[in-house]
Amino acid sequence: MNTGQMLISIAAMILLSIVIINVNRNSLTNTQNMDQTKYEILAVSLGNAVIHEAFSKAFDEETANNNIVNDEDELTLSLGHESGELNRKDFDDFDDYNYYSENTKSDSTIISADFNINCRVFYVDPNVSLDYVNNRTYHKRIEVSVTSPFLNEGQDTVKLSKINSHFYFR
């Protein structure tokens, strides 16, 4: 084999190596994306679970025992759980989830990844702002953020939000 043939062979091998590396990289990227989607679905489900749970509770501490509130000023001004409500299952009203956080690492039923769940609850006024308002209204918004080291190496956050309005009928 002369020098020219040797160079062509080396060039071909380099080309082949580049092709193989690119194919492998694409394959890994696809797999990673698929896995991440799976974790995102799970993150959405966990966030949804918290929101659904919060919605099953009373709108406010003042309405927790089927009390009827006739004035917005009768509602709780300070949002958060009351003393004695240490665990999530002790929460009895919607805004108890304000500043609630949880890591799923201790939950043996979640075997794939660990997620951090953080909640915030705000008063909102549809006529003023859906972000938050400082005064008491009949509308509260819960915002649940779910993060995980498995979601784009911890850089992505799944954020879910829903507004709960106080109503009484019949």
Place this chain on the structure above:
Amino acid sequence: MGFSTLIDILGSSLVGGLILLILFRMNDSTVENSYLNSGEMIVQSNLLSIIELLEHDFRKIGYCEDYDKIPNPATAIIEATDTSISFKTDVAIDEDVQTGDGNVDILKYWVGSPTDSEVAGTPNPKDRILYRQVNSETPLAANLGLTQFNLKYFDDDGEEIHTMPSAPPLGIITLQIDVTVENTASYGDAADEDVYSKDKSAFWRQIRLSAPGLSIR
């Protein structure tokens, strides 16, 4: 033909063979990955389909277009076990008109067994059918690769209800649904259940669902 030429031919054949082997392996790997990714996507979309259906129906527990016909939504859940549930609702008139017709319907969900004849032919030995029945109509069923469908029930205090009352109201305020979906027929199947498939890709989703009708506060 000289000896060096023979060596050249043998050497180039060897190198060419190795390159061919690499290309075959690469092709095989690409095909496998393509199947695995497709399988993953099927599993994920199947799971979402199941969840969408369950969320749609379960959040309407105790709902009736004519609300006088279910005066006490707390009695809407008629029967509840860890793999089945039966409740009063008002099933949507059709896909376009999602409100009910004003008549109370009984909607029942339950899960079949992995040994049922409907799933006996699938390569996955663990998949089972999720049934949905409206009143006494023929149950509708779809094999979306469901391998787990567990229900847990919680009372007003958030405590799990282990023993159901014999008749409504059952005291259920929220329920938790655990769903696992696997591929019914995936790439690289094996007879051994433990190594059933490379893209077994089972994952579950948990919802603590609270139907608005069950807790009016």
